[in-house]
Amino acid sequence: MxxxxxxxxxxxxxxxxxxxxxxxxxxxxxxxxxxxxxxxxxxxxxxxxxxxITAMGTNLLVVSPGGDRRGGVRAGSRESLTIKDAQEIRDTIDGIAAISPLVRGREQVTYFNENVNTTITGTASTYLEIRNFEMEKGRGFTVMEEDHTSRVAILGANTAELLFKNQNPLGERIRIKNINFKVIGVLKEKGDQGWFNPDEIVVVPYPVAMKQLFGQPHLDEIDIKANTDADLTQVEEDVTALLRKRHRIMEDAENDFHVRNQAEIIDxxxxxxxxxxxxxxxxxxxxxxxxxxxxxxxxxxxxxxxxxxxxxxxxxxxxxxxxxxxxxxxxxxxxxxxxxxxxxxxxxxxxxxxxxxxxxxxxxxxxxxxxxxxxxxxxxxxxxxxxxxxxxxxxxxxxxxx
Structure with missing residues (x-):
């Protein structure tokens, strides 16, 4: 046929x-x-x-206290990172565009009868650039405000909505742990990251967060943005070598910190x-x-x-x-x-x-x-x-x- x-x-x-x-x-x-x-x-x-991942920042390195995980538990001290570590990295390592110490914790934030329990993030003025945040209104805080422990705050989009509804929050004062903070900016909405919602934060200068809010001398994180032409792996190795030297870690001993490379996160x-x-x-x-x-x-x-x-x-x-x-x-x-x-x-x-x-x-x-x-x-x-x-x-x- x-x-x-x-x-x-x-x-x-x-x-x-x-x-x-x-x-x-x-x-x-x-x-x-x-x-x-x-x-x-x-x-x-x-x-x-x-x-x-891209919204978290590009060319990003995140240094956190404690060594590599073993059996689900991170080895090393949880208080191993200091401001001096961040300053030494900034002053010593080549290929770094911006660096920010970071502390965080959850606190109740109030504005008159409105209140919300949210994440307080104490950072440097460079944090918004490192993490690719954009301003919806207002401004970020300056290096001078950071150095003078100024009580200024930048609100995430959801936090601003919950506290102020349809009002303009700029210039208003919110209270965190009975301390007044002046609102100087509101961040553009970013969307829930799954493991963290950047729209539900309050950003304040890290010195005021460490001294007046959390009372801790150590850092929870150091965020580093490398130059676009920098070798991210090389920067990671340099940061690791510097911190091992500063923390006086023996050659055969485990790190008391962990460096995450954005490329590793993507992989x-x-x-x-x-x-x-x-x-x-x-x-x-x-x-x-x-x-x-x-x-x-x-x-x-x-x-x-x-x-x-x-x-x-x-x-x-x-x-x-x-x-x-x-x-x-x-x-x-x-x-x-x-x-x-x-x-x-x-x-x-x-x-x-x-x-x-x-x-x-x-x-x-x-x-x-x-x-x-x-x-x-x-x-x-x-x-x-x-x-x-x-x-x-x-x-x-x-x-x-x-």
């Missing part, structure tokens, strides 16, 4: 029982749609994570999102296999019902390969059409997720090509056995079949 003749006959056979054909396609439609939407969800999650996030995407795709792929089994079952029923037809075709000269091609092509058509409809279904689900939830979805060309390839492969794999059985039917026995 000519190839186009086989296609025409296959289409007519599928149209002869539309409900059965649709039910055979349904598993593929759901499977392909699930693969498309799940991979889109995984790609969207990766983009969101990368956006959040960890990429590994996590890649695993997440593969897991989602694998779960969705199971439904494709189920759809393939559905095609095989229905094609086996079809072969049984069309036994006499197969016998007639063989009796008038059709070869085994012609019967094999026809039934295999029917299975491929079912899976291919189901794959195309599944892509439309997947697009719809991905769009709905993006519109009605807080999650991003990104449909990549790779996922579409993968879905089409897998759906066609499913048709070939699960359609071959029914087609082979049809091709091997004995024409005499087939003609006698009732």
């Amino acid at each position: 000519l190839f186009w003749t086989i296609i025409k006959v296959s289409f007519k056979s599928l149209q002869a029982n539309k409900l059965r054909t649709f039910l055979a396609m349904l598993g593929i439609i759901i499977g392909v749609g699930a693969v498309i939407s799940m991979l889109a969800l995984g790609a969207g999650a990766k983009n969101q994570v990368m956006e959040r 960890m996030a990429s590994t996590f999102t890649r695993t997440f995407t593969i897991l989602l795709g694998g779960i969705a792929g199971i439904s494709l296999v189920v759809g393939g089994i559905g095609i095989m079952n229905i094609m086996l029923v079809t072969v049984t019902e069309r036994t006499r037809e197969i016998g007639v075709r063989k009796a008038i000269g059709a070869k085994d390969r012609d019967i094999l091609r026809q039934f295999l092509l029917e299975a491929i058509l079912i899976s291919a059409i189901g794959g195309i409809l599944g892509i439309v279904f997947g697009f719809t689900v991905a769009y709905a997720i993006k519109q009605f939830t807080e999650y991003q979805t990104v449909i990549e060309t790779f996922s579409i090509m993968l879905a089409l390839t897998v759906s066609a492969s499913v048709g070939i794999f699960f359609g071959f056995y029914p087609a082979f059985r049809a091709a091997k039917l004995d024409p005499i026995a087939a003609l006698r079949y009732e």
